Amino acid sequence: MAESEPTPSSNPVLWVAKPLVTAARQFGKSLFRPSTIVYPFERLEDPKFRGAVRVAPGKPIGVGQVWDNYRGVHALNIDTCISCNLCAFSCPDLCIDMVTVPGGDPRHPKKCPQIDYGKCSYCGFCSDACPEGCLTMTTRYELSVSKRADMIYSPERLREVFNAKLPMSPIRVERPKNEDAILLDAPLCIGCNACARDCPTKCITMVDLPKPVPKGGEKLPKRIWKEPVVNDSDCVRCGTCISVCPKECLFWGTHR
Amino acid sequence: MEGEELSRRLVGKFPAVVVEPFRETAGRVRFPPEILLDLFREMRDGLGFDHLGQVGAIDWVEEREVFYTLWSDREKQYVFLSTRVPASAPHLESLTPVFSSANWHEREAWELVGIEFDHHPDLRPLLTPTGYEFHPLLRSFQLHEPEGLEVKVRDV
Amino acid sequence: MSEMWINMGPQHPMTHGLWNLRVKIDGEIVLDVDPEMGYLHRGIEKISEDRHYNEIITLMDRTCYVAGIAWEHLFILAAEQALHVEPPERALWIRMLSEEFQRVASHLMWYAAFVQDIGLMSPFLYGMRDRDLVLDLFQSYTGGRLTYEYMRVGGVRNDLPPGFAEQARKVCDWLLDRFVEYDRLCSGSDIFHRRCDDLGVVKAQDCIRLGITGPMLRSAGVPRDLRKDRPYAAYDRVDFDVATAETADVTGRYVVRMEELRQSVRIIRQALDWLDKNPGPVMADNVPRWMGAPYAPVGREGYLLKREYPKGVGFSAIEEPHGEALAYVVNEGGEHPYRVKLKSPVFVNLSAARHYLVGYRVADIPPIMGSVDICVGEVDR
Ligand code: SF4
Ligand code: SF4
Ligand code: SF4
Numbered sequence: 058m059a060e061s062e063p064t065p066s067s068n069p070v071l072w073v074a075k076p077l078v079t080a081a082r083q084f085g086k087s088l089f090r091p092s093t094i095v096y097p098f099e100r101l102e103d104p105k106f107r108g109a110v111r112v113a114p115g116k117p118i119g120v121g122q123v124w125d126n127y128r129g130v131h132a133l134n135i136d137t138c139i140s141c142n143l144c145a146f147s148c149p150d151l152c153i154d155m156v157t158v159p160g161g162d163p164r165h166p167k168k169c170p171q172i173d174y175g176k177c178s179y180c181g182f183c184s185d186a187c188p189e190g191c192l193t194m195t196t197r198y199e200l201s202v203s204k205r206a207d208m209i210y211s212p213e214r215l216r217e218v219f220n221a222k223l224p225m226s227p228i229r230v231e232r233p234k235n236e237d238a239i240l241l242d243a244p245l246c247i248g249c250n251a252c253a254r255d256c257p258t259k260c261i262t263m264v265d266l267p268k269p270v271p272k273g274g275e276k277l278p279k280r281i282w283k284e285p286v287v288n289d290s291d292c293v294r295c296g297t298c299i300s301v302c303p304k305e306c307l308f309w310g311t312h313r
Numbered sequence: 314m315e316g317e318e319l320s321r322r323l324v325g326k327f328p329a330v331v332v333e334p335f336r337e338t339a340g341r342v343r344f345p346p347e348i349l350l351d352l353f354r355e356m357r358d359g360l361g362f363d364h365l366g367q368v369g370a371i372d373w374v375e376e377r378e379v380f381y382t383l384w385s386d387r388e389k390q391y392v393f394l395s396t397r398v399p400a401s402a403p404h405l406e407s408l409t410p411v412f413s414s415a416n417w418h419e420r421e422a423w424e425l426v427g428i429e430f431d432h433h434p435d436l437r438p439l440l441t442p443t444g445y446e447f448h449p450l451l452r453s454f455q456l457h458e459p460e461g462l463e464v465k466v467r468d469v
Numbered sequence: 470m471s472e473m474w475i476n477m478g479p480q481h482p483m484t485h486g487l488w489n490l491r492v493k494i495d496g497e498i499v500l501d502v503d504p505e506m507g508y509l510h511r512g513i514e515k516i517s518e519d520r521h522y523n524e525i526i527t528l529m530d531r532t533c534y535v536a537g538i539a540w541e542h543l544f545i546l547a548a549e550q551a552l553h554v555e556p557p558e559r560a561l562w563i564r565m566l567s568e569e570f571q572r573v574a575s576h577l578m579w580y581a582a583f584v585q586d587i588g589l590m591s592p593f594l595y596g597m598r599d600r601d602l603v604l605d606l607f608q609s610y611t612g613g614r615l616t617y618e619y620m621r622v623g624g625v626r627n628d629l630p631p632g633f634a635e636q637a638r639k640v641c642d643w644l645l646d647r648f649v650e651y652d653r654l655c656s657g658s659d660i661f662h663r664r665c666d667d668l669g670v671v672k673a674q675d676c677i678r679l680g681i682t683g684p685m686l687r688s689a690g691v692p693r694d695l696r697k698d699r700p701y702a703a704y705d706r707v708d709f710d711v712a713t714a715e716t717a718d719v720t721g722r723y724v725v726r727m728e729e730l731r732q733s734v735r736i737i738r739q740a741l742d743w744l745d746k747n748p749g750p751v752m753a754d755n756v757p758r759w760m761g762a763p764y765a766p767v768g769r770e771g772y773l774l775k776r777e778y779p780k781g782v783g784f785s786a787i788e789e790p791h792g793e794a795l796a797y798v799v800n801e802g803g804e805h806p807y808r809v810k811l812k813s814p815v816f817v818n819l820s821a822a823r824h825y826l827v828g829y830r831v832a833d834i835p836p837i838m839g840s841v842d843i844c845v846g847e848v849d850r
Contacts, residue, residue, distance in 0.1 A: 060820070071659070072659040072663075073657060073660070075653070075657060075658055075659075076654050076655075076657070076658045076660070077651055078653075079653040079654050079657075080591055083595065083650070100812055103614075126608065126609055126610065126611075126612045126630065127612055128612040128613055128618075139669075149520060149521075149524035149527050150527075178527050178615065178616065179616070180522075180526075180527045180618040181612060181618060182524070182527075182618075184672070185626070186580045194612070226612060228612070228626075228627045228630075230626060230627065231752070245706070315541070315837060321822055331571070335782075335784070336782065336783065336784045337699075337784075338784065364677055364680060364682075365680050366680070366786075366793065366795050366812060367733060367795050367797075367810070367812035369797060369810040369812070371807070371808045371810075372808075380797070380810075382784075382795060382797075382812075384793075386677075386691070386698075389698040390699070391784075391786065393784065412678075412680070413678060413679060414678070414679050414680030414681075414817055414821070416557060416820060417816060417817070417820035418817075425514070434614065438507070439506055439507060439511040440506060441507060441510065442507065446599055449512060449515050450514060450515055450808075451764075454684040457541055466741075
């Protein structure tokens with residue numbers, strides 16, 4: 058076909074010989090420097106084998122050193138989880154269900170995330186969203202099971218991952234600075250204490266309102282003379298208070 | 314080519330077009346569907362926008378917008394063109410006589426947004442299976458399994 | 470009747486990803502082809518209409534599974550325009566660095582697949598092994614190896630970890646050595662030239678008429694590269710050359726991609742130097758509320774929080790490893806984009822298949838299609 062080779066050589070032996078020399082050099086190099094490790098007996102996440110893979114003499118590059126950032130199976134520290142729901146809300150694949158775990162008080166059961174790894178895309182949005190840092194992603198990546206039901210990790214199973222003390226990603230994402238805050242539509246509030254009672258971070262305090270003196274003929278609204286005040290720096294913006302308020306008087310907004 | 318020059322050179326020939334500034338391109342040209350072929354011929358031969366980037370469509374419920382992106386190697390710039398057709402009769406002339414690369418783009422716009430390209434050489438479904446009779450990118454196509462949706466299987 | 474149609478695909482050693490090439494042949498000669506797409510159609514544009522902007526990033530990674538971060542970059546550029554957000558400068562450089570690393574990974578993947586298509590087995594392993602080093606680097610700062618979920622509207626998720634630049638420089642040095650070996654194995658070999666020269670020729674004029682972009686267009690001698698012609702991110706502040714070749718055939722595409730690998734390493738080194746000297750924030754301050762993670766769209770049932778943004782449209786164009794990719798994002802003020810349109814370069818390059826396959830032999834189809842560098846995820850979206 059083509060007659061315009063940049064490296065013309067009429068000797069067919071050379072056609073084969075030249076690439077073979079390169080291949081032989083590669084082969085020779087790889088005799089002394091393995092390019093792979095012997096999985097599953099050696100594992101990259103094991104500190105012992107970090108840096109074991111070298112592709113050039115004296116130059117351990119690539120693998121190992123920064124393995125911790127890997128986004129694998131989640132670890133959940135149930136004890137510090139505040140049941141704020143933020144992980145479930147931020148999941149784009151809707152694979153997190155909040156399920157009841159023992160330990161809460163009977164009226165307000167403690168709920169922790171249960172993750173369906175059949176749907177999870179390992180995007181890490183949930184661990185970025187977790188305000189307490191109790192839902193983190195680990196370096197565990199072996200997930201193969203033979204039943205679909207086994208892909209669903211209950212909070213207890215996620216705690217086992219946590220207890221295995223695998224390396225976890227040290228990256229923490231900062232909250233945006235200009236977030237909305239919880240605001241109160243004061244005339245609607247009846248002072249029922251529902252928000253303060255359910256707030257997972259206990260950042261709502263009910264402050265006393267002075268009870269106004271009714272002017273002639275005017276009827277006072279029927280309510281408890283208290284009002285919630287939200288401590289913005291502790292609030293994790295979980296919205297629990299908004300959803301429990303019976304009068305819909307709490308809402309997202311910006312402080313003036 | 315700045316937006317003003319583009320508008321000066323186009324509006325003389327086609328009084329019906331409107332050129333407005335648009336996102337680091339030479340501008341967005343809004344034109345009535347009737348002058349499509351003439352306008353694109355002028356864009357290609359007269360103004361040097363000879364590379365068709367994309368053809369896409371948006372469903373604005375009452376109307377459907379078809380947009381085109383052209384690139385000129387001479388000007389090193391994009392130009393964005395768009396036209397609207399009524400949703401009741403979404404017919405538009407096919408661009409394939411001027412830009413043959415519009416072929417697949419138009420097939421895609423037809424099957425996803427339901428624009429009928431007249432005189433298209435080969436208007437077959439491209440991404441959806443044969444016999445699939447929905448236009449998925451219409452706003453009326455609900456993502457969350459509408460009741461009684463029955464996807465027809467392909468007949469080969 | 471000596472003519473017949475055969476199906477190459479959807480499962481065929483030649484096809485990377487699921488697609489079907491229908492070929493009309495007379496003996497060995499290809500008379501007509503008809504690519505059949507859609508086996509990987511996941512409706513990414515439709516799903517995007519039902520997701521928040523940052524959540525769409527997870528879809529962009531899956532649009533093209535060998536160049537995920539380039540597609541993230543493309544979408545984020547358009548979304549930032551649509552939402553009126555300015556990212557900080559350091560984020561721009563990190564994005565550029567990521568895109569160049571992605572180009573290296575994608576081209577190495579292409580190299581591995583392509584040499585296998587022309588019948589060489591061991592370069593496949595070399596290509597894949599060296600690509601893994603780049604993926605390790607990706608993993609070290611994004612946390613993912615293929616699906617990165619790294620960019621956010623207004624910046625990137627996190628800064629580069631300490632020690633990253635040192636590792637990256639080592640990988641760059643190593644890769645430059647390797648490219649020499651690659652060339653010895655392929656373009657230095659006469660067998661390679663006998664196989665690939667004058668195969669799948671599309672001349673410059675035809676390329677432009679057919680809308681072909683990327684290495685295919687550059688191999689025909691047209692120095693068109695959006696990184697130079699319409700610089701985005703920080704490409705106007707780095708030095709690099711646009712690789713071109715004159716032959717417009719399979720060898721030309723090989724030469725262009727190999728040169729692009731070297732140019733990418735050159736850009737990466739400059740970006741690493743800049744990033745060393747200029748620490749700073751990687752996330753903008755003016756992201757719309759609710760845009761940064763985490764957020765909570767809560768309320769009682771039927772009382773979901775509505776997130777609203779100022780209206781806008783965004784249009785972006787980047788030089789993806791495969792060619793010119795365009796995104797058009799329409800933001801009508803709601804919490805989800807009204808429309809996301811993605812244009813994939815492979816979509817167009819593939820639509821011209823008839824022009825570079827007809828007239829060649831059946832056995833030439835794998836090398837030619839290999840040199841086009843097909844990513845079916847991108848075509849079908
Ligand atoms: S990693 Fe992503 S997909 Fe998986 S549970 Fe977390 S948010 Fe959901
Ligand atoms: S975001 Fe964290 S604290 Fe909140 S429910 Fe989830 S795991 Fe618990
Ligand atoms: S959103 Fe409400 S319930 Fe949640 S932490 Fe803030 S004040 Fe407490």
